[in-house]
């Protein structure tokens with residue numbers, strides 16, 4: 001796939017933050033040499049998963065043109081985000097790439113009625129001239145997520161449950177008719193039955209509206225269910241990526257293996273496996289500061305070389321794995 | 332004697348908006364028992380009243396939430412408490428933290444953001460027991476957190492310096508300082524990633540196994556209940572609609588709502604289409620008549636629209652409130 005034919009092309013993106021801590025030499029590579037592409041002709045759901053503090057949100061901020069990468073670049077529909085300077089270009093970009101955030105209570109001010117945001121979005125992105133014209137558009141978007149304008153009318157964020165308000169924020173993102181939705185942990189504050197409603201909605205958007213979705217999550221079960229491909233992040237790196245069935249049915253990176261087996265299975269017959277005691281990560285900053293593989297401190301298969309230099313990206317069994325264990329299999 | 336008996340509990344939020352009074356019937360006829368030495372899981376979609384139920388049974392309710400009727404009775408062995416009539420001062424002195432403690436999502440409200448973790452331990456221990464010997468208190472607190480598998484260094488950190496998972500484990504450590512009879516955990520791992528969730532819940536399970544107390548675990552995540560709970564209660568629109576030992580809830584659920592929930596759970600290895608439940612969750616200010624699930628129930632019959640189903644007991648502590656089941660069993 002050529003970069004210009006891509007909906008989104010992420011090219012060796014690195015984000016480094018200056019931090020007060022000296023453990024990591026005063027610098028933290030929140031996103032470390034990440035590359036991937038979404039095809040413009042083939043809408044897909046691309047999942048990005050990993051523990052908190054892996055750089056997922058930082059990567060999302062780069063993709064939303066909210067943060068410039070320290071190195072590398074991002075092309076959206078062929079255009080380098082670095083060239084978006086004018087307000088008009090920024091608005092046009094925002095119309096096409098819409099975010100859905102993890103904590104809807106941060107998106108919605110407690111002092112404003114939630115419907116005001118929806119009307120505002122409809123008017124701001126030119127879908128309506130005034131509130132009266134906007135009402136059916138807002139109602140349509142709310143109905144796509146299983147709500148209606150009548151239900152949210154006059155209500156303030158705290159008067160809605162977490163699930164309700166998250167559906168309102170997905171509805172808000174749908175109003176401009178975006179080409180790409182970037183959803184950062186959209187279901188982690190939403191209960192199971194609504195989770196399915198929201199992820200089924202993403203599927204429907206992909207299949208019927210041809211909208212691509214970047215689905216950032218720590219919920220591997222829904223990621224498996226809706227995604228076409230998945231990238232597993234650990235401390236800034238993508239450690240394993242490929243078709244979701246390959247990566248999650250048969251994970252190869254030791255970290256993906258831990259993640260996958262930590263997902264509680266919804267059956268009462270596999271309790272023992274899940275109850276097996278695990279070592280939790282040490283301080284995040286320490287892992288970021290590690291030379292070589294970021295997982296070496298926890299990895300059951302760690303070798304000397306792992307602690308010396310970054311593992312290579314190895315193509316093996318239809319996916320890419322950043323791990324020394326597979327170096328021989330690759331050739 | 333059960334540790335806790337709840338009888339026909341009703342608790343409503345009564346509010347006035349622009350002169351129109353509204354009551355949200357968030358808990359509306361809940362009867363259940365908690366036993367000593369068990370982990371009881373409460374599941375149900377958001378807004379079904381789980382947190383409201385917790386507020387009432389932990390004695391932390393405040394207006395506009397009011398108890399309309401019912402009974403909430405504890406037997407702590409040494410003494411008994413009627414939660415709905417107990418004097419607030421007595422509740423604070425003898426029950427809170429000592430017999431019932433509470434871990435909630437995020438736990439920021441229990442941890443004072445501008446004070447080191449150790450100070451929060453100090454505050455709680457001082458108000459509920461006193462600290463005659465500061466050095467001893469420090470040693471005991473360090474030993475307590477170490478026993479729970481936390482590095483004692485966390486005591487000298489501020490809450491914002493902790494990761495979400497560490498914060499929850501600290502909150503559990505706080506909740507267990509006085510070895511309470513009941514630990515209530517309301518969505519303790521929601522918004523944590525899976526590895527950390529697994530660690531936090533393992534800690535909670537280990538504590539329960541060791542002290543043989545009772546844990547009331549509230550989470551919408553049924554997969555968590557499958558792995559942690561001994562019994563599970565399924566809540567819908569302010570009521571418990573089914574309750575059973577975990578195996579039965581997952582292998583032989585009887586309520587159409589439970590059946591739907593179990594069937595629609597995503598799991599790795601399964602890409603088959605999972606339908607989400609049609610219709611909207613009921614508005615508890617104006618809940619549906621009869622069985623509250625009837626507007627969304629694929630099997631609803633005429634009487635479901637008018638008659639509230641009675642909770643009936645099947646085998647093995649399995650209780651269900653559904654006309655269909657009642658008729659099948661008759």
Ligand SMILES: Nc1ncnc2c1ncn2[C@@H]1O[C@H](COP(=O)(O)OP(=O)(O)O)[C@@H](O)[C@H]1O
Nearest residue numbers: 017019030051052053054055056057058059284
């Ligand atoms: N503005 C910032 N300045 C310094 N460090 C940051 C900043 N934003 C994020 N970080 C750090 O970068 C790492 C990755 O964070 P984030 O992208 O939020 O991860 P995730 O979304 O996977 O939880 C974390 O260690 C976080 O503390």
Ligand SMILES: Nc1ncnc2c1ncn2[C@@H]1O[C@H](COP(=O)(O)OP(=O)(O)O)[C@@H](O)[C@H]1O
Nearest residue numbers: 159344355357376377378379380381382383615
């Ligand atoms: N302070 C409040 N005032 C009015 N209604 C409330 C208040 N808090 C919660 N509710 C309503 O009570 C119902 C139950 O909420 P809650 O107990 O928090 O549910 P859950 O914990 O299951 O998500 C919901 O309809 C919610 O909107």
Ligand code: SF4
Nearest residue numbers: 293296299306323324
């Ligand atoms: S590179 Fe080494 S430490 Fe890292 S995951 Fe592979 S084996 Fe483990």
Ligand SMILES: [Mg+2]
Nearest residue numbers: 053056057184
């Ligand atoms: Mg994040």
Ligand SMILES: [Mg+2]
Nearest residue numbers: 381382383518
């Ligand atoms: Mg709740």
